[in-house]
Amino acid sequence: MHGLEALLKQTARNSGAIGAGIANRERLLQSPPSANPDYLLSSTRSAISFAVAIDRQILRRSLGRELWLEHGEELKRVQQRLYAIGDNLVELLTEHGFDAVAVDGNDTYRPQNGVSDPLDMTEFVPDFSHRYGAVAAGLGRLGWSGNLLTPGHGATIILGTVLTSATLEPDPLMQENPCDRCKLCTSVCPVEMMSPRDSVEVVVAGITEVIGRKQPNTRCWVSCGGYQGLHRSGKWSNWSPYRVAKPVPEDKKSIDSLLIELRKMDPEEHQATSPFADYRVTTFDPDWRFLATCGNCANVCWERREDRVGNRRLLVASGQVVLRANGLREPASGEIVELETPFGIKVTVLGDEYKSGAFTRPSSADAPGYTFMDREVLKHLAAISPSL
DSSP: OOHHHHHHHHHHHTTOOOOEEEEEEEEHHHHHHHGGGGGGTTTTOOEEEEEEEEEEEEEHHHHHTOOOOHHHHHHHHHHHHHHHHHHHHHHHHHTTOOEEEEEEOTTOOOEEEEEESSGOOOOOOOOOHHHHHHHHHHSSSEEETSSSSSTTTTEEEEEEEEEESSSOOOOOOOOSSOOOOOOOOHSTTOOOOOOOOEEEEEEEEEEEEEEEEEEOHHHHHHHHHHHHOOOSSSSSSSSOOOESSSSSSSSOOOOOHHHHHHHHGGGGGGGOOOOOOHHHHTTTTTTOOOOOOOOOOHTOOOSSSSHHHHHHHHHHOOOOOOEOSOOOOEEOOOEEEEEEOTTEEEEEEEHHHHTTTGGGGGHHHHHSSSSSSHHHHHHHHHSSSOOO
């Protein structure tokens, strides 16, 4: 079987992966429940984990607010490559007579008990945890943020997994954790998802990982989902021009309720095609833009500490993002005004544009925006803005 292991890894690398590793069933079962492969493939004996790197030049320019759309386009290309790698591995294993299934990308979750409406979900348990599978396959270790860290790429990778009935030789586990506990990840999250002091232990593949204590997953969604972009310092934001009531609630019940309310008012959530409805279909839809709002905890986490410090400096110096009258999201270059919207959030715009009636002009009122939320908010602003 050793020849098949080598063939699988080489196939992954030839298809664009920067690395691939193999975990056996025993390691997966020595991990949290989301690493149990039986949910997707009850005959699973092994898992092949693989990673694709994100272009760092694009990533750094996004952190510095030089560009936005290009980063989303890069993430879309990476996810397409991950699907291609998974398909190639599944085809190879099937040709050898084994069962195999490629695990879907992010935003694909197991049904939640007692919840019939996906917009009422608050637990977000993945079909299979790519990061736990990657630890079990020896690709990396969990950093303080809980993201997977690899020696050559830090957290600036996206993971894929194939589950199979083939009994494959597992790769050695990574003994040394690349995370040096700089904890810069905790300082770049607008909603302070990870504690800089308190830790929890997570056993993955028999390894006890010590990571920062995290807030409920719904709190992260409020930020990465684009509803809350402003850091509590008030000096900088992620790529979202939107703001919820501050501070974001601390207790799980309140933050869960807030997210449910926001998602049900979000025009994005009611579209027939969306990443949450079918991640694969959306990934290959040429008309669908992937728009990266946050992900700062992983984006700043490069393997060298001086790079991490530089990334954080870029982010903090980039200021707040506003929604412009032309539909673009850009760093503010003047007075910022927060305005109410019908969607349970406020929007930040340039004071000069709002006061001059820029949002009421035809070219502005018809501005396409880049998300359904942006488009609806632009229409709202066109209706309420002063007309000169």
